[in-house]
Amino acid sequence: MAYRLLALDIDGTLLKSNHRLTKETKEAIDYVKDKGVYITLATGRSFFSARKVAKSLKLSSPFLITxxxxxxxxxxxxxxxxxxxxxxxxxxxVDILENYHCHFRLFHEKYVIANKTKQKSQLISRVNLQMTDPLFYPTHYVESVSNRLIDQPLSVLNIRVQFWNKREQTDALEELQEALTGVRLFSSIDGEIHITHESTSKAIALQSLADRLGIKAEECxxxxxxxxxxxxxxxxxxxxAMGHAPASVKKIADWVTRSNDQSGVAYMIKEGFRKQLRIEVEQV
Structure with a gap:
């Protein structure tokens, strides 16, 4: 089987735990590009943040799943x-979340609306640096997000919430699940809740891209x-699945590679594409 499309998550996959992109990984990306494989990034990050990573990998005009x-x-x-x-x-x-001690961000494609919080957390700073580019993708901090939304209604692509208390995270998740329909909710062990439209996922977006390129699922x-x-x-x-992925992710994977800190992407590319000859993917 010749693989024609490679989709890569960014944080925890392409990047090491220190958020660095290694020389070995860059070389592996060049290696698979030379074989004519179309490369996309599939990430929770914003479009602007993903595009910066794409440029550092020298991906030429890719469609990005963000x-x-x-x-x-x-x-x-x-x-x-x-x-x-x-x-x-x-x-x-927002009306629900403002009853909890949490930091939440509403992600429009061109900017972020976030609530102000007294929590002095390095995690907030780190995540905001990952997800935003202050020059092209500003974050607007608001005292009362609900009041702003009354005056300026806003549709967004996704919402991310950070909790510092596990009990509050659990209570908020239960309330959101009871009150909301038409959404997907992901709760993580590091205190985050991710909220998106129910009819979306990285898989749905990847299928849309593959169809656009004339590529079958088995070629991805x-x-x-x-x-x-x-x-x-x-x-x-x-x-x-990366070597440090949760057991549930490894269970459904066809292959488990090394961890991100062990250059798992580079290892998988060199092993998985080693015998593949150059192919051509029609660019659209």
Missing amino acids: HDGTFLAEDVSSPVFERRLNAEKVYQV VAIGADERDQDMIAFAGLGV
């Missing part, structure tokens, strides 16, 4: 696939490390 699969585009102003939470749903989420390779990558890994002809 915002946890809700936004597929080559240019931020011209998405070919998007699934948004409507303004009413966004207000409903997808590499990820998170439970939000499970659908994408299951969809691909060759689904790959």
Whole structure:
């Protein structure tokens, strides 16, 4: 089987735990590019943040799967696939979250609306640095997000919430599940809740891209490390889990590679594409 499309998660997959992109990984990406394989990034990050990583890998005009699969585009102003939470749903989420001690961010494709919090957390700073570019993708901090939404209704691509108390995270998740319909909720062990439209995932966006390129599912390779990558890994002809991924992710993968700190992407590419001859993927 010749693989024609490679989809890569960013955090915990392409990047090491220190958020660095290694020389070995860059060389592996060049190696598979030389074989004519189309490469996309499939990430929870914003389009602008993913595009910076794509440029560092010298990916030429790729379609990027961003915002946890809700936004597929080559240019931020011209998405070919998007699934948004409507303004009413966004207000409903915010109205619930403002009753909890948490930090939440509403991700539009061009900016972020976030609540102000007294919590001095290095985690907030680290995540905001990963997800935003202050020059092109600003974050607007607001005292009362619900009041702003009354005056300026907003539909968004995804919402991310950070909790510092496990009990509050559990209570908020239960309330969101009871009150909301038409959404996907992911709760992580590190205190986050991710909220997106119910009819979206990285797998759905990847299928949309593959169809656009005339590529079959069995000709796709997808590499990820998170439970939000499970659908994408299951969809691909060759689904790959990182060595440090949760057991549930490894269980559905066809291949488990090394961890991100052991250059697992580079290792998988060199082994998985070693015997493959150069192919041509029609660019669109």
